[in-house]
Amino acid sequence: MKKTRFVSVLTLLLASPSFMYAQPVSRNIKTPEYRELQRKLCSGWNTWYNGSFTSHVHLPQGFSINLCLTQPGNPDYLKETFKEPAISNRPEKVLPGLRADDGSYTSMKLTYKEEELSIQSATDGADELILVSPGKKSKNYLVVEAGLLWNLQGSIGMHNNGLFGMFPEDTIEVHTTASPVEDAYAVTTAPHLTFTLDNEIGIYTGKTRTLPEIKAIIQKHRDEEQKRMDSHGDLASSFTAMQTILAWNTIYDAPNHRVITPVSRSWSNGWGGFVLFDWDTYFASYMLSSFNKDLAYANAVEITKSITPDGFIPNYQSPFGNTSWDRSEPPVGSAIILWIYNKYKEKWFLNEVYDELLTWNRWWASKRDVKGYLCWGSTPVPDSLKSIEKNNLQAAKFESGLDNSPMYDSIPFSQTTHTMELADVGLMSMYIADCNSLAEISTILGKKAEAAELNKRASFYTRQLAGMWDEKTGIFLNKRLDNGEKSYRLSPTNFYPMLAKACTEKQAERMIKEHYYNPDEFYGKYVIPSISRNNPAFKDNDYWRGRIWGPMNFLVYMGMRNYHLPEARLDLISKSKALLMQNWKADGGVYENYNSVTGTGGDVHSADGFYHWGALLTFIEFVERGL
Secondary structure, eight states: OOOOOHHHHHHHHHHSHHHHTOSSOOOOOOOHHHHHHHHHHSOEEEOOOTTOTTEEEEETTTEEEEEEEEOTTOOOEEOOOOOOOGGGOOSEEEEEOOOOTTSSEEEEEEEETTEEEEEEEEEETTEEEEEEEESSSOSOEEEEEEEEOTTOSOEEEEETTEEEEEOSSOEEEEEESSOOBOOTTOSOOSOEEEEEOSSOEEEEESSOOOHHHHHHHHHHHHHHHHHHHHTTGGGHHHHHHHHHHHHHTOEEEGGGTEEEOOSOHHHHHHTTSOOEEHHHHHHHHHHHTTTOHHHHHHHHHHHHTTOOTTSOOOSEEOSTTOBOTTOOOOOOHHHHHHHHHHHHOOHHHHHHHHHHHHHHHHHHHHHSEETTEEOOBOOOOOTTSOOSSOSSHHHHHHHHTOTTOGGGTTOOEETTTTEESEEOHHHHHHHHHHHHHHHHHHHHTTOHHHHHHHHHHHHHHHHHHHTTEETTTTEEOEEETTTOOEEOOOOGGGGGGGTTTOSOHHHHHHHIIIIITOTTTTOSSSOOBSSOTTSGGGGGOBTTBTOBOHHHHHHHHHHHTTSSOHHHHHHHHHHHHHHHHHHHHHHSOBOSOBOTTTOOSTTSTTSOTBOGGGGHHHHHHHHHTTO
16 A cells, blocks of 8 residues: 655755665754754653564664563573454564554553553653563563664673663663573674563663652652543543654654654554655644644655655655655545644644645645546656555555555556546545645635636536536445446545545535445445445455445545535544544554454454554544544
8 A cells, every 4th residue: 555945956866776765754844943943852751762562772972772581491592572453373462552653651551461561650850760570470571772863873792780772972771670580592792681581670761769659750750640531531542642643653863853753663664664654644633633733744744755756645655765655545645734733723733834735735736636536546657766566556545645546447458548447536525625625724824826727627627527527326436437337336535525525515424324324235234345245346344345444434434524414423423432442442443454254354364563654533523522
C-alpha cells in the first residue's frame, strides 16, 4: 500500500546522487513556529528508537538503555521487541500499556520463553527511572545495555557495576538497585550489566535512589496517567486504545531531526528506519489533534512537506530516496488540515502547508483528469528513481490506497494517460472535498483568487460526479472510460459522494437504506466490509478484498455528518467501536484491518497488529461528541 520553492530547487537537489540515496529528506520549512515545535519535541527521555519497544532513549544525545533478555547457556538473545499478532510467531509477546505522550511514564508487559515481565518507566526531572518486575522467579536473565544510537557523537562504557554515556555537554550514568552477575557468554558486544530475575530491579540515572523510592515515583506518574484516561468517562477505554497506539508509535527520525508517528514500528523497521504513508499520516494527525496539538502539527506538516518535484504528496516516503515518485494517494490532506485548524485556530499552521496543498490539488486536475473525470494512475519516472510498481495497473491501484481491491480487477491501464480506464467515485468525492476545504483555507488566509479557482474546480467535478448516480441501483457507480460501461462492484467508496456534499438528501437516504443496511452488501454484526458481501472476492478475506478498514468507516461516517442520517451514524459508531474494543480487550491489538465475519484482526498475516489507523474505528465517536 502502502509523495514551488518548489519544483526548481527540489529538482536540482534530486538530480544530485548524494541527495538521491542519502538518508535525510528535503523539506521546505517556512515558519519559526514549526522549527521551534520540532526542537521542543526532540528532547528528553522516551521510547524514541523505532527498533525496539524496550529501548529508553535520551535526546539529543541518542543515549539508550536497552532492556534485553536471554537465558544462561542459550544463544537466543532478545534485543529488539515489537508488538505483533500471535500469527507472526515472534519469540516475544509485547502488550503495550498505559503511557504518557512525552514518555514521562510508560508501561508494558513482555512475555519471553513463557515468562512475563512488567516494565515501567518514569522521568524524575532530567533522570530516567525504570522498574522491571518479574511475574515470578524467572529463568531469564535481564541484560541492561548501554547504547549510542544514530552514530551520534559520544562514548559509552561500563564502570564499577554501572553504565555511562559521555557527551560533549554532559555525562549520563546508569545504576541499579540490584547487583549484577557475570555472564561472559551473553550475545552482545555492548557495555552491559546482567541480572537474575529473582526480584524486582530498579534502573536509574542521576542521583542514587532506592527501589522503594523508584517505585513510589513511578506509581505517582502511573496514577496521573490513569486519572487522565479516566477523565474521559465512558470513553476512557476508547481513548486509552487510541492514545496508547499513537504514543507508542511515535519515534525520532534522526537524520531529519524530527519526531513523527508512522503507522507502526514494524512497518518502519521493514522500510529501513521509517515510512510515512500519505493518508495514513493525515489520519494520525487528526486523531492526535484530540489530545496533543504538537504531535498533530508535526505529522500533518511532515507528510505535507514530502511533496515531490512533480507537485504531489507521495504514496510513501522512506529513507535512501525510496519514495513513490510516480503516484500519490487519496487526497484527504486539506480536509484534515482544516479540521485541525478549526480546533486550534493558529494561522501559522495553515501558512506552513498551504503552498504544498495547493500545488497538490492542482496536480490531480492536471495529471489524473481523463475526459473530465478523475482516475487513479501512475506516471512514468526514470529508472534511477527508486519506486516500486511504476506506470502499470498495480501502481495505479497503489495510488488508490486500496492495493488489491476487487473494484479494479481487470480494469485496463492506459499507457497514454497513465491511468486506469475507470472514472472513480471515491477519488472524485475526496478531491471535491479537498477543493472545498482548501477553498475555505484560502479564504481564511485572504487568498481570494485561489479560493475562486478551487470553488470553480469543485463545482465542475461535482457536476461530473452527479452524472455518475445510477437511479436504478440507488448509488453512485464507477464508470469505465474505455467502453462507457458502469461498474457494479460496490465498496464503501461508493458512499463517498456524501463526503463531497455532492448528492441530494434523498440520494443519501437511498444509499444508506438500500446499501448500507443491506445484509447482502454491507450490513452485519461487523461493518463496513471493503467490498460488498455478495461480491465473489469477499470470501478471499485478503486485505482490501472483504476485510474492514478504519479509514473507510471514518470517511463514510464523515460523509454521513453532512446529511440527516442520525440512526445510521450512531449505528456505524457503535459497530465500529465494538469491533476495535473486541480486539483491544483480547490482545491489546489495534489492527490494520479486520475480518468482516468474525471481527478478528489477527487471523491473517496481512493485518499489522499495532497499526494506528485502526483507532479511527473509535475516533469517530469522539468526532460525534465534538471532542
